[in-house]
Amino acid sequence: MERVVSDQAKIGVNLKMGYFVIIEENVEIGDNVILGHNVVIRKGCRIGSNVAIGDNAVIGKLPMKAARSATTEDITPPPSIIGDDCTIGTGVIIYSGATLGQKVLVADLATIRENVTIGELTIVGRGVSIENQCSIGKCVKLETNSYITAYSEVGDYCFISPCVATSNDNFMGRSEERFKHFKGVTIKKGGRIGVNSTILPGKVIGEDAMVGAGSLVTKDVEPGKVVIGAPARVKREVPENQKLNNQNWQP
DSSP states (O other): OOEEEOTTOEEOSSOEEOTTEEEOTTOEEOSSOEEOTTOEEOTTOEEOSSOEEOTTOEEEEOOOOOTTOSSOOSSOOOOOEEOTTOEEOTTOEEETTOEEOTTOEEOTTOEEOTTOEEOTTOEEOTTOEEOSSOEEOTTOEEOTTOEEOTTOEEOTTOEEOTTOEEOOOTTTTOSGGGGGTOOOOEEOTTOEEOTTOEEOTTOEEOTTOEEOTTOEEOSOBOTTEEEETTTTEEEEEOOGGGSGGGOSOOO
């Protein structure tokens, strides 16, 4: 069969589907939605209006729990929710329990894990991985191949450059003590992280702070400061003309 659409799904007007689409029971799809070839939408997911989902995307995938997993909960999350006017690229996997606000763009091959929320107008770049239990604000840019570790929080208007790596386990998988200390990173409103930077577990990047390219952040970064190096050290203040309050492009 070219398509499998549950008779328990609620589908709006003007749905366009490619070949081999699967829509499971109790899915809700708004008006003017486009689904590419081989798209799978798992049961109970809600897709808003004017949404485009690319070939080979999976919406509502159930998480897999390894016997030694330290962060994946042994529960079934609620269905995924995709807001109006979102664009989902080719090969994207969005797990159950993920919620995307309006006008979010998720580029090709990105992965968004369970219990993740993403605010409106945010861009999730190609190959980005957002692990479970994360909160991403509105108008954020997560650029190509950046990695957001579990239990992290990224505030509104943040800019995360390509290949940024974040971490949540100071014990690197050893000792029972580590289970008491898992903590992702926190990037406050307007924070910016340069290409190929690494942020260690639990560190806080203050509002409007900037981390230079290739830096290793081992300590919290104060608001409005520029830090550079490995380990990162304060270099100067963020220039006034770069501060969030002085930008004219905010919605």
